[in-house]
Amino acid sequence: MNRKSSITIIAMFIVFVVTINVLNLVTEDKHFSEAENRILAKKPSLTWKSIKNGRFTQRFEDYVTDQFIFRDFWVGLKSDSERLLLKQDNNDVFFGKDDYLLENFNKPKEEIIDRNIANINYYASKLKDMKTYVLLPPTSIKVNENRLPPFATPYDELLTINKMKNNLLNVDFVDVYQTLKDKNDQYLYFRTDHHWTMRGAYYAYEVLAKEMGIKPIPMNEFDTKIVTEEFYGTLYSKANNYHIKPDYIEVFTPAHKTNVQVDYVSENKSSNSLYEEKHLDTKDKYSYFLDGNHPIVTIKSDVSNGRKLMIFKNSYAHCLIPFLVNHYEEIHILDLRFYKMNVYDYISENNITETLFLYDILNFSKDTSLNILNIK
Amino acid sequence: MVFSSLVFLFIFLPITLLLYFLAPRKIRNIILLVVSLVFYAWGEPIYILLMIFSSIVDYTHGMLIEKYREQDKKAKLVVLSSVIINLSLLGFFKYADFMILNINNIFGTTLSELNLPLPIGISFYTFQTMSYTIDVYRRQAPVQKNPIALATYVTLFPQLIAGPIVRYQTIADQINNRKETIDKFAIGLERFILGLGKKVLLANNIGLLWSQIQNTGFDDLTILTAWLGIIAFGFQIYFDFSGYSDMAIGLGKMFGFDFLENFNYPYISTSITEFWRRWHISLGSWFRDYVYIPIGGNRVSKLKVYRNLFVVWFLTGLWHGASWNFVLWGLYFGLIIAVEKAFLLKFINRLWKPIRHVYALLLILIGWVLFSFDNLIDGIEYLKIMFGLGGVPIMNNQFVYYLYTNLILIIILIILSTPIIKKKYEMQVKGHVNSKLQTIVVPSILFLILFISTAYLVDSTYNPFLYFRF
Numbered sequence: 044m045n046r047k048s049s050i051t052i053i054a055m056f057i058v059f060v061v062t063i064n065v066l067n068l069v070t071e072d073k074h075f076s077e078a079e080n081r082i083l084a085k086k087p088s089l090t091w092k093s094i095k096n097g098r099f100t101q102r103f104e105d106y107v108t109d110q111f112i113f114r115d116f117w118v119g120l121k122s123d124s125e126r127l128l129l130k131q132d133n134n135d136v137f138f139g140k141d142d143y144l145l146e147n148f149n150k151p152k153e154e155i156i157d158r159n160i161a162n163i164n165y166y167a168s169k170l171k172d173m174k175t176y177v178l179l180p181p182t183s184i185k186v187n188e189n190r191l192p193p194f195a196t197p198y199d200e201l202l203t204i205n206k207m208k209n210n211l212l213n214v215d216f217v218d219v220y221q222t223l224k225d226k227n228d229q230y231l232y233f234r235t236d237h238h239w240t241m242r243g244a245y246y247a248y249e250v251l252a253k254e255m256g257i258k259p260i261p262m263n264e265f266d267t268k269i270v271t272e273e274f275y276g277t278l279y280s281k282a283n284n285y286h287i288k289p290d291y292i293e294v295f296t297p298a299h300k301t302n303v304q305v306d307y308v309s310e311n312k313s314s315n316s317l318y319e320e321k322h323l324d325t326k327d328k329y330s331y332f333l334d335g336n337h338p339i340v341t342i343k344s345d346v347s348n349g350r351k352l353m354i355f356k357n358s359y360a361h362c363l364i365p366f367l368v369n370h371y372e373e374i375h376i377l378d379l380r381f382y383k384m385n386v387y388d389y390i391s392e393n394n395i396t397e398t399l400f401l402y403d404i405l406n407f408s409k410d411t412s413l414n415i416l417n418i419k
Numbered sequence: 420m421v422f423s424s425l426v427f428l429f430i431f432l433p434i435t436l437l438l439y440f441l442a443p444r445k446i447r448n449i450i451l452l453v454v455s456l457v458f459y460a461w462g463e464p465i466y467i468l469l470m471i472f473s474s475i476v477d478y479t480h481g482m483l484i485e486k487y488r489e490q491d492k493k494a495k496l497v498v499l500s501s502v503i504i505n506l507s508l509l510g511f512f513k514y515a516d517f518m519i520l521n522i523n524n525i526f527g528t529t530l531s532e533l534n535l536p537l538p539i540g541i542s543f544y545t546f547q548t549m550s551y552t553i554d555v556y557r558r559q560a561p562v563q564k565n566p567i568a569l570a571t572y573v574t575l576f577p578q579l580i581a582g583p584i585v586r587y588q589t590i591a592d593q594i595n596n597r598k599e600t601i602d603k604f605a606i607g608l609e610r611f612i613l614g615l616g617k618k619v620l621l622a623n624n625i626g627l628l629w630s631q632i633q634n635t636g637f638d639d640l641t642i643l644t645a646w647l648g649i650i651a652f653g654f655q656i657y658f659d660f661s662g663y664s665d666m667a668i669g670l671g672k673m674f675g676f677d678f679l680e681n682f683n684y685p686y687i688s689t690s691i692t693e694f695w696r697r698w699h700i701s702l703g704s705w706f707r708d709y710v711y712i713p714i715g716g717n718r719v720s721k722l723k724v725y726r727n728l729f730v731v732w733f734l735t736g737l738w739h740g741a742s743w744n745f746v747l748w749g750l751y752f753g754l755i756i757a758v759e760k761a762f763l764l765k766f767i768n769r770l771w772k773p774i775r776h777v778y779a780l781l782l783i784l785i786g787w788v789l790f791s792f793d794n795l796i797d798g799i800e801y802l803k804i805m806f807g808l809g810g811v812p813i814m815n816n817q818f819v820y821y822l823y824t825n826l827i828l829i830i831i832l833i834i835l836s837t838p839i840i841k842k843k844y845e846m847q848v849k850g851h852v853n854s855k856l857q858t859i860v861v862p863s864i865l866f867l868i869l870f871i872s873t874a875y876l877v878d879s880t881y882n883p884f885l886y887f888r889f
Contacts, residue, residue: 048857049605055866056608060433063873067429100420100461107425108877117877124871125624128827131820150636194820283878 066112073110077326084109119285126284131192136282139190143234144278144287148184150198151408160210162413163400167213169387174397178217178251179204180239180359182405183232186223200404207404214400215254219247233290236276237405238329241295244363251363255397257370265295270318274328292328294318301344301369308339317342317365332361338381342374353395355379357410360401367399379412386416420461421580422611422666423618425876431458432670439674440599448571448594451674455576459539462580466538469508474573476504477548478566481555485562494556501552505545512538517741540580542738546705548573551587553709560591568594577670581663583681583701586708590676597675607672609865614665616868619875621832622659625651628825633791635817637800643814645804646784647821653787654832657686660699686836689775690764691755691782702738706731728753739790744798748789755782 073083087093087102094100111117122133131138137145167175184191185200201220208216223231223246231243239247245262252259274290305314319334333340336358351373354360360376367374375393377386390398402410420427435454442450460467480501487493510518516532523530551569554560563569572594578585632640632648640648664681671678685697695703707716711731717724729750736749759767767775785802792798804811834840847856 044602044606044609045857046602048861049602051858051862052605052608052865053601055862056612056869059866059869060429063429064433095464097462097464100464104424104426107430108879111425111877114877117874120871120874121878124874129824131824150639192820192824194816194823196815196817196820 063112067110070112073114076109076114115285118283122283122285131195133282133284136278137184137191137195137197138282138284139187139192141190141234142287143183143187143190143232144282144284145184145187145191145197146182146237146278146281146405148182148197148200148405148408151203155411156203156206156408159407159410159413160207162416163214164210164212166398166416167211170390170398171213173395174255175214176217176251176254176397176399177207177211177214178219178247178399178401179207179404179407180243180247181220181223182237182403183239184405185220186227186231189227203408204404217247217251217254219250222246222250230293233274233276233278233329235279235287235290236274236329237278237403238276238359239362239403240290241293241332241362241365244359245295245366248363248366251399252366252370255370260297260366260369262295264298266298268294268296270294270320270331271323271328275326276329292323292331295365297369301346303345303368304343305333306341306343307334307337308341309337317368329358329361333364333376335361336378336381337376338378340376342368342376344368344372344374346370346372348372349396351375351394351396353377353390353393353398354401355398355413355416356401357403357406359403359406363401379415380410383415385418387418420458422663422670423615423872423876424879425873428615428873428876436673447674449567451576452567452571452574455571455574455579458576459574459579463539466536466541469512469538469541470544470574471570473505473508473544473548474570475566477501477551477573478563478569480552481562481569482564484552484556498552498556502549505549509541509545512541514737514741543582543584544573544579546584547586550584550705550709554586554588554591560588563587563591563594575671575676577667577674577676578678581660581667582699583664583667583678584705585678585701586705589679593676599673599675603675604673607669607674609861610669610672611666612669612865612869612872614662614667614669615872617658617662617665617835619872620868621828621835622655622657622662623875624828625658625825625832626655628821629655632821637797637804639817640801640804641812641814641818642805642807644818644821645801645811647818649784649787649791649801649805650829651825652791653686653784654829654836656787656790657682657836658832684836684838686780686783687776687838688779688783689772690759690767690779691752692759692764694779694783695752695756702735706735710734725757728757732756742793744789744793744795747795748786751786751789 072086075081076083084102084105086106087099089099093102125133126138132147135147135149137147139145163175163177181200181204184197188197191197204218204220208218223243226246229242230240231246232239245265249259269291270293272289272291274292276290279287279289303315303317305317307313314334317333318331320331322328322330322335327335329335342364346369348371350371352367352371352375354364354374354376356376356378357380364374364376373393375389375395377389379386389395420431422428431454435450438450438454439447456467456471459470480497483497484494487497512535515535519530519532522528551560551563551572555562563572572585572587572590575585629648629651632644632651635644661682668678668680679701681699681701683697683700685694688694688697711727714727714730715723716727719727732749732753733746734749735753736746739745739748767778770778788798788802788805789795792801803809807813844856848854851857
């Protein structure tokens with residue numbers, strides 16, 4: 044090593060380290076990361092106890108990493124380097140064509156699937172005088188599989204959907220795969236989020252309605268409005284590919300408006316809109332639909348046909364429920380991840396006339412909250 | 420604390436360097452001792468006492484050996500005492516549950532496991548402190564009367580956590596007589612950055628591929644996928660471990676120490692005998708000098724030589740982990756080496772070179788299967804898939820996807836597993852004292868590696884170090 048070279052290397056290192064440290068010391072700590080949608084670590088307090096049990100050092104390391112200057116730049120740089128190496132996925136999210144991020148479907152644990160089959164069967168047989176509808180839509184990775192990078196092989200969601208279909212008894216299983224597949228050149232799923240769009244939900248609603256003996260409102264009887272064009276969803280944060288353009292959120296309102304009263308029962312608040320505007324200013328814009336996840340929500344509409352629907356769901360339901368509201372006097376929505384009381388008592392107390400299970404197949408295959416239905 | 424972390428790179432190391440180089444030469448060892456204790460305590464606030472205990476034990480033993488220089492019998496007992504204490508420490512904290520498991524299996528007892536967390540670096544520092552007492556006894560190094568100096572040797576943070584195993588005789592002189600220079604510092608810094616890149620940019624990434632393939636159920640694997648997987652593991656463990664050794668050697672140089680090389684392009688070997696002269700060299704030579712040769716080496720009857728080989732390779736395997744698959748891995752190589760020694764090597768050396776490479780790599784990869792599966796049954800299942808037994812398909816779409824999304828990385832790994840780049844570089848700079856290559860290109864490349872490594876560390880979701888818990 045010649046002297047000039049030595050000095051250059053040493054100088055380069057010193058300048059880099061000093062600059063980073065100065066910038067880190069001079070800038071304030073950030074509280075929340077928009078990109079990662081989480082609270083960033085705070086400076087840990089130095090106590091003898093926390094040193095002894097090793098927690099101080101762990102928290103300090105998390106603090107340094109989380110508050111490192113230009114964090115989003117570094118994360119983006121890493122993601123870019125990987126794509127230079129031809130990497131086509133990150134954190135279980137594929138980079139698809141047309142700027143689609145596709146969340147991978149991993150082979151589900153068969154015990155969970157079998158358990159859920161038993162749970163729903165138990166429910167349906169216990170309430171066999173009521174209709175039970177089951178809608179488990181596929182997610183983007185299946186419907187948009189033509190947009191996957193070449194040779195990518197996620198587990199086939201249809202295998203799980205069909206297993207459910209073939210083993211459920213006393214239910215009306217609503218299969219929407221083909222319907223969605225045939226229309227997949229339309230904007231059915233968000234490109235940066237794991238949910239479907241209201242448009243995708245609409246086509247599923249069309250199929251579901253027919254099963255329910257309802258005449259679906261044709262699409263041309265809806266007004267569509269774009270409420271935001273800056274939606275960076277969950278997959279955007281998961282995949283860290285910062286060159287993807289954002290989604291827009293399209294809302295369908297029927298030309299003949301149905302008046303609703305939405306009660307968020309556990310939080311003691313009400314609204315006469317199915318949509319919560321305030322979320323459009325935050326990262327989690329999908330919560331615009333029905334204000335996100337609540338344990339119990341009831342929707343009373345000005346429809347009077349005596350039909351009262353119980354919905355067990357995950358967040359995929361939130362942009363489909365607004366369509367159903369036009370056909371039911373009451374809709375009761377229980378999120379079994381949070382509602383832990385006796386479901387059957389609720390059903391008889393509220394004179395429910397029919398039930399809908401609505402979960403996207405990907406999260407359904409990991410969901411154990413339905414076990415609560417199987418109470419002997 | 421690990422080297423490949425933001426806290427180390429941007430806080431611990433700069434502060435240490437500042438303190439060290441501003442301090443007068445006389446107190447530099449104390450500074451190293453103190454920062455090394457902080458470094459170790461950072462990850463192990465309680466077990467640091469164990470390491471301090473180990474150093475005190477060997478300091479006193481060293482002094483005792485010196486005292487009993489003329490009474491060889493007593494001196495030998497002191498060495499024995501040091502070995503027993505250190506091995507007991509290691510045996511208890513690392514192998515207690517393994518022994519309990521085996522006792523339960525053999526005698527049908529139901530002793531419960533202790534579930535002690537493994538003290539970081541214990542496999543390394545116990546071997547180092549033992550080497551001190553043995554080297555002093557054998558007069559291969561003078562006794563160290565200054566406890567600070569000895570403690571500095573034991574706790575020296577560059578090689579404390581994951582080697583190389585630095586024997587006392589190697590640096591006995593350097594403790595008090597080393598010289599830090601700008602050129603040496605720069606060489607050390609360069610070595611450190613290259614090691615950092617190997618670990619953070621290469622090892623961690625190819626490790627992701629191995630992780631994905633490992634998590635694929637055996638029913639969904641194909642022949643080529645299984646091969647790709649174990650090759651990925653082979654790259655991961657090499658770049659991870661040699662990267663860490665590079666960082667250790669580089670840091671040592673920055674402080675004026677010269678450690679011995681620990682890896683010498685092991686994957687270009689043409690035999691297993693050669694492989695073990697290039698892989699984890701410090702461990703191999705430790706076992707050779709402190710176990711193999713003392714029990715006779717190859718200067719005894721043929722039967723005893725095979726016994727000696729068995730002992731050494733059993734222990735080498737066992738050192739890597741408290742599980743029978745590691746022992747099997749060690750004995751597997753021991754057997755091959757014995758066969759090579761007996762006649763195979765003479766035969767192989769007459770073959771065309773590429774065939775010899777294939778021979779060695781094949782055996783190495785099979786070895787990695789034994790190494791990476793704790794459960795032998797799974798390991799054998801995996802080997803069966805690799806060799807197409809049981810009607811496994813040759814490949815599938817998943818394999819093609821894994822291959823092309825990792826192809827560039829793999830090509831880089833292959834090239835860097837050979838000394839091609841190093842040789843080309845040395846040829847270029849021969850005779851050109853101030854070449855642009857040295858003064859501009861190299862620093863720029865090093866900066867780039869440092870810069871991108873920083874990006875990966877900030878993103879750090881996956882930064883395990885495979886040899887960490889040893």
